[in-house]
Amino acid sequence: MPTPPLDLSPLQAQLRAFAQVRNWQPHHTPRNLLLALVGEVGELAEILQWRSDAELAALAQDNPAEWEHLGEELADVQIYLARLADVLGVDMAAAVADKLDKNARKYPEPQS
Numbered sequence: 585m586p587t588p589p590l591d592l593s594p595l596q597a598q599l600r601a602f603a604q605v606r607n608w609q610p611h612h613t614p615r616n617l618l619l620a621l622v623g624e625v626g627e628l629a630e631i632l633q634w635r636s637d638a639e640l641a642a643l644a645q646d647n648p649a650e651w652e653h654l655g656e657e658l659a660d661v662q663i664y665l666a667r668l669a670d671v672l673g674v675d676m677a678a679a680v681a682d683k684l685d686k687n688a689r690k691y692p693e694p695q696s
């Protein structure tokens with residue numbers, strides 16, 4: 585079996601421990617985590633909306649604080665996605681590898 589392209593298990597273990605010591609598990613239901621994830625996607629969208637592709641390409645140089653903010657929101661999305669998959673018991677490494685394989689079969693490389 586090829587190396588999974590994504591292994592979230594260390595992050596998920598860290599997030600599980602973070603929630604456990606704060607007794608947040610009762611709040612970490614799939615529904616709540618999904619809504620938190622959607623909220624973070626909205627925060628990410630706020631950064632990108634109304635900015636042109638050229639403005640976004642230059643964001644790191646032109647506005648380092650906003651570039652940092654962009655990274656934070658991407659991290660929030662990743663964190664909630666990882667936590668949601670953990671709570672649901674979905675093996676994301678296997679799911680991503682399987683989906684990439686299906687995509688490769690669905691969209692074969694063009695013949696030259």
Ligand SMILES: [Mg+2]
Pocket residue numbers: 624627656657660
């Ligand atoms: Mg956020």
